[in-house]
Amino acid sequence: MTVNAAPRENRTPYTLDTLLDVAVSVFTERGYDGTSFQHLSLASGLSKSSIYHHIESKEQLLRLGLERALEPLMATISEPRALEGPAIGRLEYLIRRNLEILAERLPYVTLLLNVHGNTETERWALEQRRSYNRAVAAVVQDAIDEGDIRADVDAKTTARLVFGMINSVREWYRPERNVTPEALTAQIHSLLLDGIRTR
Amino acid sequence: MTVNAAPRENRTPYTLDTLLDVAVSVFTERGYDGTSFQHLSLASGLSKSSIYHHIESKEQLLRLGLERALEPLMATISEPRALEGPAIGRLEYLIRRNLEILAERLPYVTLLLNVHGNTETERWALEQRRSYNRAVAAVVQDAIDEGDIRADVDAKTTARLVFGMINSVREWYRPERNVTPEALTAQIHSLLLDGIRTR
Numbered sequence: 001m002t003v004n005a006a007p008r009e010n011r012t013p014y015t016l017d018t019l020l021d022v023a024v025s026v027f028t029e030r031g032y033d034g035t036s037f038q039h040l041s042l043a044s045g046l047s048k049s050s051i052y053h054h055i056e057s058k059e060q061l062l063r064l065g066l067e068r069a070l071e072p073l074m075a076t077i078s079e080p081r082a083l084e085g086p087a088i089g090r091l092e093y094l095i096r097r098n099l100e101i102l103a104e105r106l107p108y109v110t111l112l113l114n115v116h117g118n119t120e121t122e123r124w125a126l127e128q129r130r131s132y133n134r135a136v137a138a139v140v141q142d143a144i145d146e147g148d149i150r151a152d153v154d155a156k157t158t159a160r161l162v163f164g165m166i167n168s169v170r171e172w173y174r175p176e177r178n179v180t181p182e183a184l185t186a187q188i189h190s191l192l193l194d195g196i197r198t199r
Numbered sequence: 200m201t202v203n204a205a206p207r208e209n210r211t212p213y214t215l216d217t218l219l220d221v222a223v224s225v226f227t228e229r230g231y232d233g234t235s236f237q238h239l240s241l242a243s244g245l246s247k248s249s250i251y252h253h254i255e256s257k258e259q260l261l262r263l264g265l266e267r268a269l270e271p272l273m274a275t276i277s278e279p280r281a282l283e284g285p286a287i288g289r290l291e292y293l294i295r296r297n298l299e300i301l302a303e304r305l306p307y308v309t310l311l312l313n314v315h316g317n318t319e320t321e322r323w324a325l326e327q328r329r330s331y332n333r334a335v336a337a338v339v340q341d342a343i344d345e346g347d348i349r350a351d352v353d354a355k356t357t358a359r360l361v362f363g364m365i366n367s368v369r370e371w372y373r374p375e376r377n378v379t380p381e382a383l384t385a386q387i388h389s390l391l392l393d394g395i396r397t398r
Contacts (some may be wrong), residue, residue, distance in 0.1 A: 029315065034233020088396070116228065150397050153386045157378075158395055160371055161364050161387060168363025179356075187352045188360060195394035196357055197287070198349050 016054045016064075019044055023058075024065040024107045028114060032062055032122070059121050066115070066125045069108040072101045074128060077135040087142035088149065094136055095192070096185050098166055103173070103181035110170045133159060162192055215253045215263075218243055222257075223264040223306050227313060231261055231321070258320050265314070265324045268307040271300045273327060276334040286341035287348065293335055294391065295384050297365055302372070302380035309369045332358060361391055 022044045026035050037048050037058065044051065055061055076082055076097040082090050102109045115125045140162075141155035149158065166188060175181055221243045225234050236247050236257065243250065254260055275281055275296040281289050301308050314324045339361075340354035348357065365387060374380055 029232075031230030031233045033228075034230045148397060149395050153390060153395075157383075157386060158390065161367070161390055162395065164367025164370070165360050165364035168360070168367055171363070172359055184356075187356060191352060191357065191360060191394070193394045193396045195390070195392045196348050196352075196361065197392045198347060 014044065014046060014050070014054070019046070019051065019054050020061060020064055020068075021107070023061040024111050027062065027065065028107065028110055031114075032058075032116075033118060059119055062111075062119070063121045063124075065108055065111050066121065069101070069105055069112040070125065070128050072105070073098065073109075073112075073132055076101075077132060082135075082139070086148065087139050087146050091136075091139050091143055091149075092189065092193075094139060095162065095166065095189055098163065099169070099185040099188065100181055102166070102169060103175050103184070106170060106173070106175075109167075113167055113170060133163070136163065165192065213243065213245055213249070213253070218245070218250065218253050219260060219263055219267075220306070222260040223310050226261065226264065227306065227309055230313075231257075231315075232317060258318055261310075261318070262320045262323075264307055264310050265320065268300070268304055268311040269324065269327050271304070272297070272308075272311075272331055275300075276331060281334075281338070285347065286338050286345050290335075290338050290342055290348075291388065291392075293338060294361065294365065294388055297362065298368070298384040298387065299380055301365065301368060302374050302383070305369060305372070305374075308366075312366055312369060332362070335362065364391065 023035075023040055026039055026043045030039060035058065037051065040046075040051055040058070040061075041048050055064075076094060079093075079097075081093045082097075084090075112125060112129070115122045115129075117123050117126050137156045137159040140149060140159045143149040144151050144155055153161075169184070169188075172178075173184065178184065179187075222234075222239055225238055225242045229238060234257065236250065239245075239250055239257070239260075240247050254263075275293060278292075278296075280292045281296075283289075311324060311328070314321045314328075316322050316325045336355045336358040339348060339358045342348040343350050343354055352360075368383070368387070371377075372383065377383065378386070
């Protein structure tokens with residue numbers, strides 16, 4: 001807090017960031033199609049014209065929310081550690097980074113994973129997700145070719161199931177209530193690679 | 200088709216079943232809160248009064264839809280094969296039955312897995328899901344105690360992750376387009392128990 005911060009009894013001034021947080025939670029609760037400016041106004045306590053002061057359209061809010069999940073996710077697949085060395089190590093890196101981003105940006109990743117595809121922005125987000133999935137499936141295929149991942153399930157199915165388990169975490173994981181992101185990552189990583197059975 | 204079936208050029212008469220199929224797909228597309236009778240009327244081609252001929256409320260349709268997923272799911276946990284014998288075998292049975300139900304009743308299970316909990320019916324469905332999850336976690340705990348499942352991840356987390364992977368299948372699996380439910384079940388079962396890594 002700075003010396004010139006507003007007195008506590010005043011309402012915290014709304015920034016685009018706070019509006020976006022509210023909007024993302026309403027989108028997830030009601031669905032994007034089911035959310036009107038009226039709902040955003042009620043949830044934020046802002047008038048419609050104050051909302052329009054920050055953004056041009058509901059779809060712009062959706063895009064900004066989706067970017068907060070997609071930008072770090074898409075960045076990981078072109079990082080050196082996702083591109084260099086044995087594929088099994090690259091896959092482990094992608095799994096870890098995906099879980100970190102999920103834990104850090106839970107509401108945004110949840111929004112992304114619920115996208116249907118009715119608007120241009122949703123179709124763009126789905127296309128980004130498909131690129132991400134293709135990149136991951138290619139790494140799984142490399143790991144199969146290098147003999148480190150079993151070959152009896154095809155790469156695309158394995159990639160879907162691995163990231164299906166990871167992404168399911170959004171439904172119950174709350175970093176403030178459960179284990180740390182690092183501990184959860186280690187557990188998931190170990191279950192995925194070696195299975196749940198003792199040996 | 201019976202001898203007295205209506206001529207083909209006539210509209211197929213709506214039954215509660217066909218209305219329910221339409222409603223479940225609209226609920227999943229728009230969210231339950233975001234679905235009005237107007238949407239149900241547009242999607243089914245029925246007037247609102249024709250819809251009221253079949254059901255009393257939107258919530259009744261939701262309940263009927265959720266029951267189609269919950270009834271077979273809840274039945275599995277009290278079947279003899281889920282109650283008798285080594286816990287690892289009981290867990291394998293629960294995994295297989297869950298996947299079969301998912302494949303057979305994909306739209307209904309998808310509806311169930313998207314439930315938020317704003318109405319009495321949704322809270323009831325969430326409570327049923329919690330009972331199911333508790334039953335599964337208890338079987339995982341038994342398998343840990345019997346030494347067949349690793350003890351380094353707690354039973355509740357393992358159960359959530361296992362069923363997280365299974366349930367993620369709803370996002371991409373289409374029985375008519377992908378492998379058979381039996382083949383998919385075998386793949387998931389094997390990945391979950393033994394991991395994706397070669398040994």
